[in-house]
């Protein structure tokens with residue numbers, strides 16, 4: 001063991017002492033959190049644990065009350081949200097938030113063009129632009145619905161469109177906030193396959209209530225309760241953790 | 256909007272409208288010829304307003320100040336400094352760009368109703384300034400430009416035909432500029448901001464910067480209409496800075512169809528003639544009614560809400576002609 005020098009690589013995302021208070025409520029309370037590049041990390045915890053608030057601070061939607069956020073070695077605590085997206089952090093909303101009155105194609109086009117107009121990707125020909133939109137839609141299985149109005153899609157399809165928009169940004173960190181909420185079992189199976197595929201190219205932060213999905217996808221799990229991290233470990237470790245069972249699961253997870 | 260929209264058909268339609276207006280020069284009777292020149296300039300005002308209200312979703316109640324900035328920027332330099340049209344017209348545009356940039360930086364800190372009120376208050380300040388500096392502006396009475404101040408090289412704007420073509424030229428430039436903007440990536444971002452600003456921000460767009468650009472572009476286009484109005488028709492006064500001239504472009508855009516490229520022109524045309532004709536009819540048949548044009552406007556709005564809730568072209572697009580930009 002001693003012969004091997006540990007490779008000390010800074011994690012892709014590194015959070016220290018992150019807090020957010022709403023009045024007297026400590027929604028997130030002094031969280032330390034690291035995610036190495038390439039990992040699929042799940043964040044679980046009961047409703048109101050502070051998960052959405054926590055990732056909201058990472059992507060820049062919610063300003064922290066205290067603490068620091070480092071992404072890829074740089075302090076991004078004060079970086080505006082739109083610049084974090086360009087830096088590679090993409091967020092898909094817990095409450096579906098597609099552009100309901102625009103076509104499915106235009107929804108994805110907005111994500112694709114962000115990388116190319118004034119972004120790093122350079123200008124695209126109309127043909128290449130359309131091809132990228134088609135590819136992003138094909139990945140989530142919505143290719144044949146490009147012309148439909150997004151608001152007319154079934155709920156599950158709107159969630160998938162939301163994911164397609166995140167993917168079209170080619171993020172380095174993709175944050176998915178309860179992506180399977182409201183999906184059918186078949187759609188959930190498809191979603192698991194999709195995240196496995198994405199996991200090869202990007203780091204994923206997955207907030208999820210559906211334990212089979214978490215167990216199928218997560219390499220590591222962080223458990224939050226009342227604004228704090230109460231446990232962190234591999235799925236097997238978390239499953240056996242008494243505190244977690246008491247605070248959140250109520251019963252052994254493998255039930 | 257989408258890459259699949261038929262590009263050729265859209266361009267052809269806009270060219271046809273410009274061609275029709277060109278033909279108007281030769282077929283319109285003198286009265287309507289004069290009216291049409293005015294409508295084209297006012298339609299430019301409406302197109303500028305539409306960019307911010309229709310496409311970006313920001314309801315301003317202060318666009319009279321941008322129109323007036325262009326009008327006074329051109330008119331005052333021509334009247335007091337003896338600037339030629341070639342210098343006074345750009346002066347009006349620069350004045351409009353400066354005013355809209357300054358106002359945007361302050362007003363865009365607010366949204367919704369607050370934005371409406373803030374823009375209205377600023378426009379009211381603008382109006383009062385035109386009265387306060389009455390020594391130079393002659394307030395409500397206004398100023399009339401000498402014929403010599405309305406010459407651009409060989410073009411004499413006191414001549415109706417020249418005036419008509421000048422109005423048409425500005426109209427065509429702004430129409431195709433609007434078309435280019437709303438079909439460009441920038442236009443798509445403006446629509447996205449209108450539909451869901453928070454989502455747009457989380458796709459990586461600096462929504463404040465985009466709204467700022469939209470406001471300045473909108474204000475500058477409206478200023479070009481104001482500058483053209485002063486130079487083509489040779490008169491400018493405080494009336495054009497009143498709140499009525501902030502409401503009118505909103506009305507024209509609502510009637511013609513918000514977020515349609517041709518709606519502002521259609522709305523301006525429809526409302527201008529509606530008020531004109533109904534005033535005639537009412538005065539002739541019911542001389543003792545003494546109805547103001549506001550009555551006509553009210554009736555028109557009720558009918559519009561009932562039968563064309565998205566304006567003439569907006570409803571047309573929704574029901575039948577989906578490819579309309």
Ligand SMILES: Nc1ncnc2c1ncn2[C@@H]1O[C@H](COP(=O)(O)OP(=O)(O)O)[C@@H](O)[C@H]1O
Nearest residue numbers: 022025027045046047048049050051052053054
């Ligand atoms: N904008 C807000 N204002 C006040 N309280 C909030 C706000 N957002 C979240 N909260 C509160 O913070 C706590 C954490 O919420 P949230 O982060 O949404 O939890 P989770 O996503 O884990 O369900 C909850 O008690 C919630 O009511």
Ligand SMILES: [Mg+2]
Nearest residue numbers: 051052053094
């Ligand atoms: Mg949540």
